[in-house]
Amino acid sequence: MKFNSDFVFGAATAAYQCEGETRTHGKGKVAWDDYLEKGSFQADKASDFYHQYPVDLHLAKQFGIKALRISIAWSRIFPDGEGEINQEGVDFYHHVFRQCHKEGIEPYVTLHHFDTPLALHERGDFLNRETIDAFVKYANFCFEEYKDEVSYWFTFNEVWPIATNQYIEGVFPPCITYDISKAVASMHGMMVAHAKAVNIFKSHGYKGKIGIIHSLETKYPYDPTNSDDIRAAKKDDILANQFLLDATLLGSYSEETLQTIHELLDLNHGSFHYDKRDIAEMKEAANQIDYLGMNYYQSHFVRYYDGENEIVHNGTGEKGTKKFKLKGVGERVMKEGIPTTDWDWLIYPKGMYDMLMRISKQYAFTKGIYITENGLGKKESIDDDHVVDDESRIDYIAKHLTWLLKAIQEGVYVKGYFVWSLMDVFSWSNGYNKRYGLFYTDYPTQKRYPKASAYWYKRVIRNREI
Ligand code: BGP
Numbered sequence: 001m002k003f004n005s006d007f008v009f010g011a012a013t014a015a016y017q018c019e020g021e022t023r024t025h026g027k028g029k030v031a032w033d034d035y036l037e038k039g040s041f042q043a044d045k046a047s048d049f050y051h052q053y054p055v056d057l058h059l060a061k062q063f064g065i066k067a068l069r070i071s072i073a074w075s076r077i078f079p080d081g082e083g084e085i086n087q088e089g090v091d092f093y094h095h096v097f098r099q100c101h102k103e104g105i106e107p108y109v110t111l112h113h114f115d116t117p118l119a120l121h122e123r124g125d126f127l128n129r130e131t132i133d134a135f136v137k138y139a140n141f142c143f144e145e146y147k148d149e150v151s152y153w154f155t156f157n158e159v160w161p162i163a164t165n166q167y168i169e170g171v172f173p174p175c176i177t178y179d180i181s182k183a184v185a186s187m188h189g190m191m192v193a194h195a196k197a198v199n200i201f202k203s204h205g206y207k208g209k210i211g212i213i214h215s216l217e218t219k220y221p222y223d224p225t226n227s228d229d230i231r232a233a234k235k236d237d238i239l240a241n242q243f244l245l246d247a248t249l250l251g252s253y254s255e256e257t258l259q260t261i262h263e264l265l266d267l268n269h270g271s272f273h274y275d276k277r278d279i280a281e282m283k284e285a286a287n288q289i290d291y292l293g294m295n296y297y298q299s300h301f302v303r304y305y306d307g308e309n310e311i312v313h314n315g316t317g318e319k320g321t322k323k324f325k326l327k328g329v330g331e332r333v334m335k336e337g338i339p340t341t342d343w344d345w346l347i348y349p350k351g352m353y354d355m356l357m358r359i360s361k362q363y364a365f366t367k368g369i370y371i372t373e374n375g376l377g378k379k380e381s382i383d384d385d386h387v388v389d390d391e392s393r394i395d396y397i398a399k400h401l402t403w404l405l406k407a408i409q410e411g412v413y414v415k416g417y418f419v420w421s422l423m424d425v426f427s428w429s430n431g432y433n434k435r436y437g438l439f440y441t442d443y444p445t446q447k448r449y450p451k452a453s454a455y456w457y458k459r460v461i462r463n464r465e466i
Contacts, residue, residue, distance in 0.1 A: 001405055002464045002465045003405070003464040003465065005464070007416060007417070008416025009064070009065065009066070009417060009457070009461045010065060010108065010417070010419070011060065011068055011419045011421065012372060012420045013069060013071070014113040014157065015070070016046075016071075016073060016113065017421075018423070019046060019050045019073065020044050020045035020046045020048045021045075021051075022044050023044075025076070025086075026087075027076045027089060028117050029118040029119075030115045030117060031116070031118055032114075034118075041426075045443075045446070046425060046426040047425050047443075050092070052448075053099060055448060056448065057099050060103065060422060064461040064462055065457075065461070066105055067105065067106045068106070069108045069373075070109055071109065071110035071157065072093055074112060074115060074116065074135075075115065075118070076089030077089045077093075077141065078141075080117060080119040081116070081134045082120075082137060093146065094146070098149065106152065107152070108370075110213065111138070111142060112155065112156045113158075121173070126193065131189065131193070135193040136196045143200070143206055144204075147208070153210040154211055155197045155210065157295075158215040159191065159214060159244050160187065160241070163182075163187045164183055164240070165429075166186065167179045167180075169313060170311075171313045178268070178311075179270070180239075180265060180268045180270050181265055181270030184261060187243060187244060187247075191248070194285065195282040199285055209291065211289045211290055211291040211292055211293055212248055212293060213293030213294070214245070214293070215296075216245075217241070217296070217297075217298055218237075218355050219233040219236045220233055220299060221303075229302065231304070232331075233301075233302040235260055235329045238260040241355075243261060245359065251286030252279050267327065268328060290367060292359070292368075294359075295373035295374070295420070296355065296371060296400070298348060298351070299348040300332045301332065301335040302329075302330040302333070303331045304331075305325050305327075307325060308327055309325065309327045310323055310325040312324075314343050314344045315343075315429045315430050315431075319340065319342050319344060320344065321344065322344035341377060341378065343430065343434065352374070352400055352407075353403035353404070353407050356407040356412045357410065357412060370417070371400075371417045371418065373419075373420035374419065376392060376393045376436065378392065378435060380424075380440065380451075388440045390451045390452050394453050394456045397453065397457070398466050401417065401460070401466050402466055405466070419457065420436050421438075422439065423438070423439040423440075424436065424441035425441070437451070438453050439454060
């Protein structure tokens with residue numbers, strides 16, 4: 001079976017991970033700047049997209065890629081998150097979008113990709129309603145400013161990873177651990193900001209389309225015959241997936257979701273309160289969104305666990321170092337026969353299919369889903385002839401596309417697929433030795449070299465089959 005002619009094949013990037021020039025050209029600070037300064041890697045120059053974008057876009061075109069996910073760095077437009085505008089930043093994205101169109105590439109633009117401006121981050125990020133208001137103003141500014149250049153918008157990239165990495169796992173600033181209350185409140189804050197932005201976009205009648213991106217990982221009970229494991233997997237799912245799917249697609253939280261969230265919070269001495277007016281806003285947005293973005297890399301097998309919190313992040317690529325035991329939820333474990341990456345991410349393509357089927361059944365969502373990120377992070381080097389033979393990446397993408405096609409065959413409306421990432425970029429908590437790109441970035445020279453996967457993907461796009 002082939003992909004339809006209107007199925008979009010693309011690639012993805014994010015501003016902070018590729019642009020470089022993080023403190024220049026009028027850009028305001030983000031929390032990452034100071035945080036990374038204390039560590040062993042920096043986001044400058046990253047892939048120097050700020051200067052190399054014509055090269056990247058031209059290369060993308062040569063490899064048949066007609067859609068590119070890009071994010072706007074909020075603090076390049078509003079250095080303090082609100083108020084004064086940095087015209088140089090505004091112009092930069094005009095140049096990028098115009099260059100995209102010149103190369104025949106459709107930009108799919110994310111407004112927030114892990115990079116709240118520092119001034120707002122310091123005042124509580126999305127735990128503070130001021131950030132919601134500032135985000136909506138920023139979104140509204142972008143809708144109007146770029147209305148002739150951008151037709152496809154996403155409000156947020158990955159609400160749950162932001163919340164868990166900031167407030168549970170503690171690997172994103174402000175590096176707080178095991179605070180489920182804050183994680184839930186911040187997810188709610190982002191969902192309200194998303195809803196308000198969607199509603200404004202629609203009320204102004206822009207001709208483009210808009211949605212949101214969630215990272216959706218299927219949660220399986222480690223032992224499917226054990227009721228405790230089944231419950232643990234369900235709780236992990238509700239916290240990481242269902243809470244956000246409910247908010248996005250129903251515009252409210254179901255009874256089942258709220259019951260589990262309150263149960264978890266009671267156990268962790270926390271609470272969750274929200275303004276009922278938020279629900280009206282979220283319902284309106286749920287009716288109006290045009291599509292859902294789904295990032296998919298891995299799934300989890302979850303076992304019953306009744307001990308204390310213990311999470312260890314594998315940020316080095318040292319296989320077997322990751323631990324995830326969350327009090328009241330469960331323990332994520334490896335499963336015999338299922339391969340993992342060096343960063344202990346389970347490679348389980350069927351999980352993508354199961355999630356697509358679930359969304360379509362549970363929410364009867366028919367407007368269409370984009371796989372907005374999928375790809376394999378690995379350590380790689382380039383040989384003297386500039387060849388990068390990334391067969392394992394080809395295998396990873398091919399298997400995911402095969403399961404994706406099966407979901408399409410069975411009736412799920414999937415509109416497109418974006419490989420993460422176009423070129424190698426900076427990886428948030430892993431630095432530069434975890435590469436995902438179709439194009440190898442030689443960081444010292446900033447030259448790009450297409451990997452074997454880029455040639456393979458070009459053929460897939462041309463033939464519309466795997
Ligand atoms: C997603 C993010 C991307 C990207 C990717 C790979 O969660 O949206 O920004 O980083 O994951 O993650 P990592 O770089 O941590 O391997």
